[in-house]
Structures are given as structure tokens and as C-alpha cells.
Amino acid sequence: xxTSRRPFREFDDSYDVESLRLARxxxxxxxxxxxxxxxxxxxxxxxxxxxxxxAEDLGAITVxxxxxxxxxxxxxxxxxxxxxxPVGVVTTSGTAAGNLLPAMMEADLSGVPLVAxxxxxxxxxxxxxxxxTAWQQGMFAGRxxxxxxxxxxxxxxxxxxxxxxxxxxxxxxxxxxxxxxSSPGPVHLNIGFRDPLVPSEPAAAHQPGAQRWARTPFVPRxxxxxxxxxxxxxxxxxxxxxxxxxxxxxxxxxxxxAAAERTEGNxxxxxxxxxxxxxxxxxxxxxxxxxxxxxxxxxxxxxARRLGHPLLAxxxxxxxxxxxxxxxxxxxxxxxxxxxxxSELAGSxxxxxxxxxxxxxxPVQQLINRADVEAVQYAPxxxxxxxxxxxxxxxxxxxxxxxxxxxxxxxxxxxxxxRGLAAQRLIDAALxxxxxxxxxxxxxxxxxxxxxxxxxxxxxxxxxSVIRDVDLAAVLNRSVLESESGxxxxxxxxxxxxxxxxxxxxxxxxNLSAASGIALxxxxxxxxxxxxxxxxxxxxxxxxxxxxxxxxxxxxxVNDSGGAIFDQLEHGAVxxxxxxxxxxxRFFGTPQTVDIEALADAYGHEYHFADxxxxxxxxxxxxxxxxxxxxxxxxxxxxxxRDFHARLRSASEHL
Ligand SMILES: Cc1ncc(C[n+]2csc(CCOP(=O)(O)OP(=O)(O)O)c2C)c(N)n1
Ligand SMILES: [Mg+2]
Numbered sequence: 001x002x003t004s005r006r007p008f009r010e011f012d013d014s015y016d017v018e019s020l021r022l023a024r025x026x027x028x029x030x031x032x033x034x035x036x037x038x039x040x041x042x043x044x045x046x047x048x049x050x051x052x053x054x055a056e057d058l059g060a061i062t063v064x065x066x067x068x069x070x071x072x073x074x075x076x077x078x079x080x081x082x083x084x085x086p087v088g089v090v091t092t093s094g095t096a097a098g099n100l101l102p103a104m105m106e107a108d109l110s111g112v113p114l115v116a117x118x119x120x121x122x123x124x125x126x127x128x129x130x131x132x133t134a135w136q137q138g139m140f141a142g143r144x145x146x147x148x149x150x151x152x153x154x155x156x157x158x159x160x161x162x163x164x165x166x167x168x169x170x171x172x173x174x175x176x177x178x179x180x181x182s183s184p185g186p187v188h189l190n191i192g193f194r195d196p197l198v199p200s201e202p203a204a205a206h207q208p209g210a211q212r213w214a215r216t217p218f219v220p221r222x223x224x225x226x227x228x229x230x231x232x233x234x235x236x237x238x239x240x241x242x243x244x245x246x247x248x249x250x251x252x253x254x255x256x257x258a259a260a261e262r263t264e265g266n267x268x269x270x271x272x273x274x275x276x277x278x279x280x281x282x283x284x285x286x287x288x289x290x291x292x293x294x295x296x297x298x299x300x301x302x303x304a305r306r307l308g309h310p311l312l313a314x315x316x317x318x319x320x321x322x323x324x325x326x327x328x329x330x331x332x333x334x335x336x337x338x339x340x341x342x343s344e345l346a347g348s349x350x351x352x353x354x355x356x357x358x359x360x361x362x363p364v365q366q367l368i369n370r371a372d373v374e375a376v377q378y379a380p381x382x383x384x385x386x387x388x389x390x391x392x393x394x395x396x397x398x399x400x401x402x403x404x405x406x407x408x409x410x411x412x413x414x415x416x417x418x419r420g421l422a423a424q425r426l427i428d429a430a431l432x433x434x435x436x437x438x439x440x441x442x443x444x445x446x447x448x449x450x451x452x453x454x455x456x457x458x459x460x461x462x463x464x465s466v467i468r469d470v471d472l473a474a475v476l477n478r479s480v481l482e483s484e485s486g487x488x489x490x491x492x493x494x495x496x497x498x499x500x501x502x503x504x505x506x507x508x509x510x511n512l513s514a515a516s517g518i519a520l521x522x523x524x525x526x527x528x529x530x531x532x533x534x535x536x537x538x539x540x541x542x543x544x545x546x547x548x549x550x551x552x553x554x555x556x557x558v559n560d561s562g563g564a565i566f567d568q569l570e571h572g573a574v575x576x577x578x579x580x581x582x583x584x585x586r587f588f589g590t591p592q593t594v595d596i597e598a599l600a601d602a603y604g605h606e607y608h609f610a611d612x613x614x615x616x617x618x619x620x621x622x623x624x625x626x627x628x629x630x631x632x633x634x635x636x637x638x639x640x641x642r643d644f645h646a647r648l649r650s651a652s653e654h655l
Contacts, residue, residue, distance in 0.1 A: 016200050019193045022152050022168060023047035024054070026117075026191065029172025031060045033180060034086050034115070036521060038076040040069045042092020044132070045119035046197040052090070064520060065548050066513075068540040069096050073103030074510030075541070077114050078517020081500055082458075086113035086179050087517075093120050094132040097139065102509050107186040108143040110295070110504030111384035113179035114186040116140060122192045123151055140188045146178040147188035183382045283307075286406030288351040289416075291364055292317035292326075294503035296356030300378050301325075303398055304353070308408030310416035314360050315452065315461060315470045316501040327416045329423025331472055332652050334363035342419050342655035353378055353405050354392070357385055359503050360471050368392065376404055385504070422655055427473050430648045434640065442612060443644065444558045444636040448529060449473040450613055451556055455527045455620055458498040460515040462530030463506045464565045465641075466558060470529075508534040512541035512555060519551035525623050526552070532559040536594060542603040542629060550628040554620060557596060557633045562589040564638035572642045589638075596633050606630040 026048070030037070039049060055061045064079075066072035073089045080087040091097050097118035107114035121133045137149045150168050172189060179187040290304040292313040301319040304311050312330040313320035320326050327333070336342035349367065352375040358364050368375045377394045378401050379386050386394065395401050434443050448469035452459065461467040500518055502511060512535065515528035535557045544550050566588035567575065575584030585591065600607035608619035610632055619632035 017047075017196050017198070018152055019047035019195075019197050020051060020199045022150065022191070022193070023051035025169040026150070026172050026189070027051050027055050027061070029169040030088055030115070030117075030176065031055065032173045033176050034061065034088055036062050036064065036076070036079045036083070037088040037090060037117075038064045038066055038072045038079070038517075039090040040066055040072040040092070040096060042096055042119065043197065044121065044193055045090055045092040045117075047193055048090050048117065048119060048191075050199050065545050067543055067545060069099035070102060070510065071513040071538065071541050071543070073100040073114070073116070074106075074513030074538070075517040075520070077103045077107055077112055077510065078460075078500075078514035078519075079521040080107070080112045080114055080517075081110075081514065082518040082521035086115050086176050088115040088117050090117045091119065092132070093118065093136065094134055097134075097136050101140065101143075102507060104140050104143050104186045104188075106502055106504040106507060106510070108504070109385050110502070111184045111382065112186065112504075113176075113184050115176065115179060116144075116186065116188045118188070118190050120149075120190050120192045122194045136190050139190075140186070143186065144188045145181070145183065145185045146175055147190070148172075148175055149190045149192070151192040152194045183384065185384050283402060284406040285409045286351050287348050287409065287412055288353060288405040289349055289367075290319075290405070291352055291354045291358050291368065292319040293354065293356035293358030294501060297378065297380060299398060300353065300355035300401070303402060303405070307402065307405055308413050309353075309405060310413055310420075312364065314356075314358055314364075315467060315474065315499050316503055317356050318498075321476055321497040321499060325413065326476060327420035328475055329420050329427050329472070330416075331361055331363055332423040332426065332648065332655060333416075333419050334367055335649065336652045336655050337649070340653050340655050342423065342652060345415055345419055349373055351375070351405060353401055357383075357503060359506060360468050374404075376401070419655065423652070424475055426651055426655060427648065430644065430651060431473070433647070434644050438637065438640060440612075442616075442634060442636055444560055444564065444634075444638070444641070445469045445473050445644070446613070447556070447558050447616065447634050447636065449475075450616060451527065451529045451620070452499075454617065455554075456497075457525045457527045457554070457623065458500065458518060458522060460500045460511065460518060460526060460528040460530075462511045462528065462534040463502055463508050464531045464534055464563065465568075466529045466531055466534075467501050468565075508537050510538055510541075512538040512553075515553055515555070516541055516544075516551040519553050520549065524552065525554065527554045527556065527620070529556045530558070531564065532557055532561060532592065532594075532596075533563050533590065535559075535596070536592065539599060542599070542605060542631075544629075552623075552627055553629045554623070555629065555631045556616075556620070557631060558636055559596060559633055560636045560638035561593065562591040562638065564641055567638060567642050568645060596631065600631045603629075608632045610634045 037052060039052060041049070052061065052063050056063045064075060066075055069091050072091070076087040076089040089100060091100060097116070100116045100118070103114060104116055106112070118136050120136045121130055125133055126135060138147060140147065148171055150171065175187050175189060179185065288309045290300060290309050290311050292301065292311055294314065294316040296317040296319055298318060301311060305325050310327045311319050311325045313326040333342040334346050336346065346367070350373065352368055352373055354368060354375060355378045367373065375392050377386060377392050379394045380396050395404060431443055431446050435441065435446065444465065448466050452470040452474035461470055500514070502514060508531070511530050512528060515526050519526040535555065566572065566584070571584050571588045575581050597607045597609065605628065606626070608630060610616035610619050616632065616634060619630070
């Protein structure tokens with residue numbers, strides 16, 4: 001149900017300066033679908049600041065103030081990630097606007113409706129040497145779904161001819177519809193404001209009550225209409241699409257690929273395109289796996305489960321945390337040395353359905369690109385990062401995916417689950433061995449595993465190593481490993497766990513700010529697990545103006561004094577060449593010795609140092625009794641990681 005908007009005429013701000021009147025119209029347009037806005041201070045944007053203050057008083061929007069524009073933009077991005085609705089970030093003119101670019105780029109590729117609202121000088125001041133004046137129109141070109149420029153007219157508009165103002169409001173509303181449309185993403189609103197930029201004093205006789213906010217209540221975006229993923233999912237789960245064929249699937253030995261071919265029965269059904277339409281789709285037995293990347297649609301998970309296919313799920317897909325079919329330690333299976341049972345299992349994969357965007361590891365990319373494997377992307381529409389001209393084949397609807405994936409031969413899922421449990425035990429044993437070698441010093445992989453398995457809050461996984469370590473080592477439900485009866489005894493642990501990660505561009509910038517935004521929007525404590533460089537890159541996220549609500553945020557910093565990830569890539573090998581260690585350390589490792597405790601102290605936040613799992617657990621506990629930001633530092637040694645991963649690989653020979 002919606003309440004009607006109050007007609008425009010009821011707004012009585014005719015007494016006020018034009019800049020304020022324009023700002024109010026803009027904000028009215030924004031509040032049609034926007035509930036949060038982040039503002040960084042400045043002079044040219046002053047009309048927006050005053051008008052936002054009014055709007056906040058009227059209950060139309062929540063305003064957050066941040067001093068650093070880059071942090072402001074990433075905070076807005078975090079709020080948008082958590083609320084799945086458009087969030088604005090307001091800046092003054094000049095380089096202030098330029099600082100939004102990284103978050104706009106991330107929003108572009110992760111399809112987040114971030115609305116850059118940049119104040120500008122009037123057009124005639126451009127090119128005259130006026131202070132803080134740069135050409136801002138189109139400055140995010142190619143990264144935004146749409147952009148508009150509003151120029152405040154020179155002449156004061158008469159109250160009875162407010163067409164320009166009304167048009168501004170409508171244009172802003174339309175811009176937001178683009179941001180949240182079928183291909184959601186960032187948009188840019190540039191506004192040329194003219195002096196004066198502060199509100200006039202209303203006459204003593206003025207009735208302030210006349211200026212009441214009118215807004216349409218927010219209605220979350222819903223996919224509707226025939227063929228929507230939800231509908232299709234209902235049909236599939238209800239058996240309308242698959243009928244009872246999944247239940248009737250022929251018994252095929254998963255370890256005997258040829259057996260699947262022999263019992264396939266319906267040859268025509270091998271190619272979904274050739275399936276006879278009248279008789280309905282036929283599902284052939286197939287050894288398929290579903291790779292679930294960032295933002296993988298939930299209905300793909302349900303389909304995989306229904307068809308009996310294993311899920312190879314990255315931590316930023318919900319499938320990793322809320323489903324029974326996710327395979328533990330799958331990376332180890334995919335990269336197991338040739339001749340091992342695990343490598344045979346991985347080698348027998350015939351088809352891969354990719355849902356969402358996997359970005360973390362090479363074994364997954366190699367699987368998708370394998371010459372003997374057919375891979376399709378399930379992309380129901382609006383994926384910001386998917387270009388079918390460049391990437392693999394795309395299928396947009398679940399019935400086509402079901403036809404492509406076929407049903408799992410008997411034993412397929414169990415073979416993966418059992419191998420996955422063995423892989424997980426191997427990983428845990430390797431971690432214990434590592435800790436013995438390092439005389440009890442914590443491994444960063446162990447820290448990532450512990451945090452991901454322990455915290456109950458929403459979790460933001462920083463770019464670089466931590467998300468990959470969680471991907472490698474974290475288990476949804478540890479009791480599975482301890483249980484003797486194996487995979488069948490698993491208990492679903494779907495506590496609504498939500499894991500966030502910046503997988504649009506995987507930057508190490510803005511991670512803490514995005515986590516703050518998520519905490520503010522969800523009104524709950526969030527845990528951010530980040531590397532030391534990721535922490536320091538966005539340390540200004542700790543700067544919360546004294547007037548603002550501090551986000552409830554636990555930041556776990558895995559401090560290994562520099563970038564660990566590079567040593568695990570090609571640079572690690574280069575660094576081991578004669579005389580190259582110093583170069584690689586200087587240009588890639590980039591060691592740092594910042595005193596994080598002193599930083600926490602300087603910003604006025606709680607600090608906890610953890611040197612073992614017990615004290616890490618203590619640092620993360622008691623969340624009901626505390627507010628604000630806590631920084632939990634764990635020191636680890638990145639120089640041991642290359643050998644650790646090598647040992648793990650060779651241990652998987654017998655997997
Ligand atoms: C904004 C940005 N700059 C640079 C990079 C390249 N980069 C990727 S990982 C990394 C090092 C990260 O180090 P840290 O946060 O300490 O994580 P670690 O790998 O040590 O766990 C860098 C510089 C990036 N991804 N984003
Ligand atoms: Mg580091």
C-alpha cells in the first residue's frame with residue numbers, strides 16, 4: 001500500500017534562496033527511493049547539507065557525515081550492499097568529487113546503486129580560473145548507468161512557475177530508477193549551485209509547518225512477471241519442471257564415468273536445444289558441479305541441491321554458509337596432484353554451471369576453462385560484470401540450466417562430500433603441523449578459519465589473502481568433521497549468515513568504510529577481517545565525527561607487516577632467485593611497522609591484541625555489552641605461507 005505524495009504546491013519555500021530550493025527538490029526526488037545518504041563537508045555543496053538536515057528532521061532520510069570523501073563513498077557503498085537500495089554520497093566540487101571514483105568503479109562492477117551527488121560551480125565559472133573548479137560533468141563516464149547535470153538557473157523563479165524545480169525532482173527520480181533498474185549500478189548527479197548558498201532567514205510571520213516532507217514509502221525492488229527466477233524456482237521445486245525424474249535418476253557409479261554414458265538412455269536430451277518440446281524436458285545423468293561465486297543467485301543453489309550436484313562455493317556466496325551441498329576443502333580437490341583419487345574425481349567432471357562471479361582462485365578458473373568440460377554461466381539478467389561476447393555461454397533461466405546440468409548419477413554428491421571431508425582434515429592437520437613448526441605461532445590461515453567459523457555477526461572479508469584463506473579452510477559446521485557417520489549426518493546451519501566482500505574490483509581500498517556502512521545500515525555489529533595493508537589503506541574509516549553514530553564494528557587485522565599474497569603468486573618464485581629477494585620485498589611485500597595500537601588510541605577506539613586463538617576469541621566476545629569500534633590485532637608471519645601451501649599440495653597426493 002502506498003500513501004499519496006503531497007502535491008508540490010504545498011511546499012512553501014518561496015521565500016528562500018534558489019540554491020536551497022533546488023537542493024530541496026533534488027532531495028525530494030532522491031527520497032522517493034533513498035533512505036540513507038552520506039555527506040562529506042564542503043562549501044559548494046552547502047545547500048544540500050542544509051536541505052538534508054531539514055529532510056532528516058522531517059524523517060525522510062538518515063544522514064551520515066564523513067570527512068574523507070573516499071571513506072564516505074565506500075560507507076555509502078556498504079549501506080547499499082546491506083540494504084540493496086540506492087544510497088547517495090554528497091561532495092563539494094573539485095578533487096572532493098574525484099575521491100568518489102574508486103567506490104564508483106566497485107559499484108559499477110558489483111552492480112550497486114551508489115548515487116554520486118557532486119556539487120559544481122555554475123557553468124560560466126568554468127575555464128575562468130575560479131577556485132576549486134574542474135569539469136565534473138561526465139567525470140564517471142563509462143562507469144555509471146546514467147548521469148545528469150542540473151544547473152541552477154540565474155533568474156529567480158516565480159513561485160507560480162516552478163517548472164524547472166519540478167523537472168529537477170522528476171529527473172532525479174528517473175535517475176534513481178535507472179540506478180535500481182534491470183541492470184542496477186551507480187549513477188552520477190552533478191549540480192551547479194549559484195551563490196548565495198545558505199538559507200535565508202524566513203520572515204517572522206512565516207509558518208514553518210508549511211514545509212512538510214512528502215515522500216512515497218519505500219517499496220523494495222522485486223522481480224515479478226512470468227519467468228522470474230522466484231517463479232521458476234517454485235516451479236522447479238514443486239516438480240513442475242523436473243517432474244519426478246530427479247527421484248528416478250538411474251543408478252550410476254560416480255567413479256565410473258563410462259557407466260554414466262551407458263545408462264544415459266535418452267541421447268537426444270544431451271543437447272537441451274534438441275529436447276523434444278511436446279514431451280517436456282528430459283534430464284540426462286551428468287557429472288556436473290555448480291561453482292558459486294559472489295552474489296550467486298539462491299535459486300541456483302536450490303536447483304543444484306535438487307539435481308544432486310555438488311556446490312563449489314566461494315565464501316561470498318550464500319551457498320557456502322547455508323546449504324548442505326557445499327563441499328569443504330574443494331580447492332584442494334581441484335588442485336590435487338595427478339593420479340590421486342581427488343584428481344580423478346575432479347577429472348571426471350563433465351559440466352560446470354557457474355552462478356555469480358567466482359574470482360578467488362586459479363583452480364576454479366582452470367576448471368571452468370578446461371577443454372574437456374562444458375561450462376555455462378547462469379545469469380538471469382542485470383549482471384554488471386558479465387559480457388557474453390567475451391565470456392562463456394550464458395543461460396538466463398533455470399529450466400535451461402536444469403537441462404544443461406542434468407541429474408547427478410547416484411553417488412556423485414556423496415563422492416564429493418567424502419572427498420571434501422578428507423580434504424578438510426588434511427587442511428586442519430597441515431595447520432597444526434605449521435603451528436608446531438612455528439613453535440605455536442598462529443598461522444594467518446588459522447586466524448581466518450577461526451574468525452569465519454566463530455563469529456555470529458555479518459562478516460566482511462577483506463580483499464587479498466583473508467578471503468582466500470576463508471575459502472580454503474573455513475567449515476560451515478565443524479561438528480561434521482568430528483562426526484563418525486560422515487556427510488549424511490550434517491545439520492543445516494542457516495542462521496541467516498551474511499558474508500560481504502568487495503568482489504567488483506577486489507580493491508584493498510574502502511574495505512573498513514564498507515563494513516561501517518553495513519553495520520550502520522543493518523544496525524548490528526559487523527566483523528571485518530582484513531590484512532594489515534587493507535586496514536591501513538582505509539584507516540580513515542576510523543575517523544567518525546564526534547556528532548555521528550559510531551558503527552558497531554569489530555575489525556580483526558591480520559598483521560603480517562605487508563602484502564602476503566604476492567609471495568604466493570609468481571613473485572614468490574622471483575623473490576627466491578639470487579639477489580631478487582630485496583626487490584620483491586620492497587615493491588610487492590611493502591613491509592610496514594605502523595603501531596596499530598597507537599592508531600586505535602589516536603582515533604579513540606578500543607584495542608585488543610591476540611597472540612593465540614583463546615585471546616582472539618576473547619577479543620571477539622561480549623558483543624552484547626559493547627558499542628562502537630574495536631580493533632583486534634593478530635600478528636602473523638607471512639614468510640612461512642609459501643611453504644605451508646606447498647606442503648598442503650603435496651599432502652593432497654593421497655587425497
Ligand atoms: C586499491 C588497491 N591497491 C592495490 C591493490 C593490489 N593489492 C592486492 S593485495 C595487496 C596487498 C594486501 O596486503 P594485506 O592487506 O596486508 O593482505 P595480505 O595479503 O598480507 O593478507 C595489494 C597491494 C589492490 N587490490 N587494491
Ligand atoms: Mg598483510
